[in-house]
Amino acid sequence: MAHPDLIGTEQRIWVPADDDVDMLVKGHIQADSEGSGRIKPHTIHWINTLKERGALEMRFNRALFTNGDSREPELAGIWGAVVGSFYTLFVTLLLSFPLGVATAVYLEEFAPQNIWTDIIEVNINNLAAVPSIVFGLLGLAVFLNFFGLPRSAPMVGGLVLTLMTLPTIIIASRASLKSVPPSIREGALGVGASRMQAVTDHVLPLAMPGMLTGTIIGMARALGETAPLLMIGMVAFIVDIPTGIFDKATALPVQIYLWADSPERAFVERTSAAIIILLAFLLVMNAVAVVLRKKFERRW
């Protein structure tokens, strides 16, 4: 115990009121109807008494930012979903950025023009247009059923979202590599750089802002993606805050979907708040993309 000296003394604490009380006070539920069922007449009496005594106040519910999910709207928070989304995106970024950039560099700078690279190219473009639920089905069939990875885990979510963001990153990175003038490559080759050195020393640094922008836009899309995560079980009701990429977790947009589906009137507010938070994250990510682009942009 942190404060044993408190034992035996009288302490006054505030506790969050039930969501029905909240809704009543805010006027979302009618108080006068006898048979509404949700709030009994004597409860209304208590509420009125507490109000008169000043023991019932409207306060900002910080639990929304710090708690995990709950069946009780007044205790439900998005922190669990935020952490879940973070782990999922972390896995996605870790896999899709190096893979996407390497693929783009290979296809743009080294690959011979033959039937195989043509097929790869067509498939990358097609993948960008595949409905996201299909990636979820693939994740379910391959990662869960075949490889036996855990359900509802950010690891699997990240893998699925990697498949989804790869085409975006590859296409953006290739466009970015194409925009580097060939004279830069010739200049590097002319002083005896190998093709690899020309790419890593000169072409990649110049193409990086465009690649980063493409990656962040892909990540923002992944952050808002719900459908594939439903298929791999990230739609489960999870109260605990995940502590790693193999823990059970959910993600922000899925949390919104879950809350929107809940019957309690108070979840409407949680849903709205969660949507605002998701939009704020997207705004921040896009702002980061713009800033990075401006910061690394160089003229030649």
Place this chain on the structure above:
Amino acid sequence: MRAPEESLKTVGTPILEKNVKISCRDVNVYYGTKQAIKDLSVDIGEREVTAFIGPSGCGKSTFLRCFNRMNDTIKDCKVTGEIIIDDENIYDKKIDAVLLRARIGMVFQKPNPFPKSIYQNVAYGPRIHGLARNKAELDDIVIGSLEKAGLFNEVKDQLEHPGTSLSGGQQQRLCIARAISVQPELILMDEPCSALDPIATGKIEELINELRKNYTIIIVTHSMQQAARVSQRTAFFHLGGLIEVGDTKKIFVNPEHRLTQDYITGRYG
């Protein structure tokens, strides 16, 4: 009407007896099925400037890019024949094109400095080839190269400024400094002055005159006056063939071939 075989036969003195740096024998270049260079044999003298002249599309740039195997980077481009630099056929299978390019500097038509600082532009080549053991040696190479390119006095206070912030003529001299920073034996110049004004051109020409004391230089140019001013030997190309080659004075004063005469007098091309 002349017979075609007469018009494409090389006249003048393609084969040198002494002072040979490069000898090309039966060089053919194909882009896919199109033949860009036809059966070309010529010698390039050491420590002198050889100018390649000819109308656009005659293959002089293509031929120039054979010397450092820059054509390797172009798809469908095939080179046959022998180009021997210092007793070594550079199209031999055991020759590494990357190492070859380190021995041969190239200056391009449009100045193409790296979008890095002036210092980094020149230091890049020596760094990747490990020519300097420490920072002081690298500084010496950079400053020496900039001095040889006649640029050092203009940029000595702004070595950390981006190379792309210089004027066109300065950028081209920066590219020359970059080319000589790896101590090449041969410098290839592909119309180095075509994007420059007459004053910048004059500076580059002075520089070429200076550089030929230490380097073998091949320059492709569209300006006959430039060829006459800077080169010791001139080669005239036409439709992928070498028409005439010889001492610059002789080519411009007393050309043997009618096509050469037509070209240099401006009646054709």
